[in-house]
Amino acid sequence: MTGRRLTSLLAYVTTATAGASLLTGCGVLPGTTGGSREPVTVMTWAPDQTRATNMPGMPAMAQTYARWVNSQGGIDGHELRILTCNEHNTTTGAAACARRAVREKAVAVVGSYSQNGRAFMAPLEAAGIPYIGGYGISEDEFTSPLSYPVNGGQASLIAGHGMQLAASCRKVSLVRPDTLAGDKLPELLNSGLRKASHRSAIDIPAVEDAAEYTEPAVKAREKAGAEDGCVTAVLGERTQTFFDSFRRLPQQESDSGNGDGSGDGSGEKKDGVRISSVLGSVGQPVIDRTGGAHSPFEGAFVTGWYPEASDKSWAPMRKVIQEHAFADNRVDPADAGVQTTWIAYTVLKEVVETLDADKITATQIAFALDRGARIDTGGLTPTLRWKYEDLLGAPGFPRIVNHEVTFQMVRKGQLVAQRPGFVDVGETVLSAP
Known part of the structure; x- marks a missing residue:
């Protein structure tokens, strides 16, 4: 390549890059994360196609959340990468999902459902991976020091x-x-x-x-x-x-x-x-x-656990589902699993933003939560915080920090507030x- 052609090529690349920076204001094209910050990888698991309880909406909501947040430039500049896993309502399935989270270097397991707490918490604890906003169905979610429940289970x-x-x-x-x-x-x-x-x-x-x-x-x-x-x-x-x-x-x-x-x-x-x-x-x-x-x-x-599905506090979640779920009928905004996953990812987002680091680790997330990061969920729960003094300390459920519920009833086919x-x-x- 001649010197004149090389000079012209370099000038074109420089001009194009500068133009993109001026258009976006930060050197990142709309809809991308860009920058030098490393991606944040997390896992969401739930049972699907089993004979007992199935929660396919939880992994689907996680993927919807990632599409939305990445279209906004990621979480504090970090691309959010989602791993999903079917834990099949079995101890072997739950353990396999946890081991995969460890193997693929997830920094948290977020918004997941499993009755098999003992099977999944041991691998996560050994790797130091926090469990944020599980559905609240297993006792281990309320005893493990690496579990951060968003409801009272x-x-x-x-x-x-x-x-x-x-x-x-x-x-x-x-x-x-x-x-x-x-x-x-x-x-x-x-x-x-x-x-x-x-x-x-x-x-x-x-x-x-x-x-x-x-x-x-x-x-x-x-x-x-x-x-x-x-x-x-x-x-x-x-x-x-x-x-x-x-x-x-x-x-x-x-x-x-x-x-x-x-x-x-x-x-x-x-x-x-x-x-x-x-x-x-x-x-x-x-x-x-x-x-x-x-x-x-x-x-x-x-x-x-939460306000009725018609409550205005759910409006941000509904907007994200409408724009990024792409008609995925698993993502029902009135489903408790979908709602819990939204709240759990709200916790993850706020914690990552407070860290303000180029690389996010599981240890950093757990440390920030233990030190008293306060999470505002927009009225869907009380302000969440997991410092020692915030824990309820109930026998068998010491990790409960949100011990509030709502009384509802079915009227004319709709779940509405009883009080x-x-x-x-x-x-x-x-x-x-």
């Missing part, structure tokens, strides 16, 4: 649900999984019932992945009684199957309107047994899928055995 939901039911139910039947995790639910529910000097619930263990639940449904209805009785089911994805069996039971004179959607649309049953559950076992997608206002869940009480704002259930969780 099943403990807060179930204890709060007891408080919600105590005001309206004379007797309560609890149908729950016949598993180690399920064994903890009766005492948590009873701690909430006792808060209002209510009698304990009748405990009805059931197979977690049954195809039908006629036998436990009959028992639950009989034990609750027709006079202001309540049947609550906490079976994850199989909750819908349970209430389908429940509404198919032969009608009794004393319980007309028994879970069959025959309420008057006001959220109240005309008479008979009321039904109830918690977010994750029942949510707006399930209500929509089972008939909306004619759903068996019409009139049901539901305890949640405004959050309800603090910290003392109730502390009182559980």
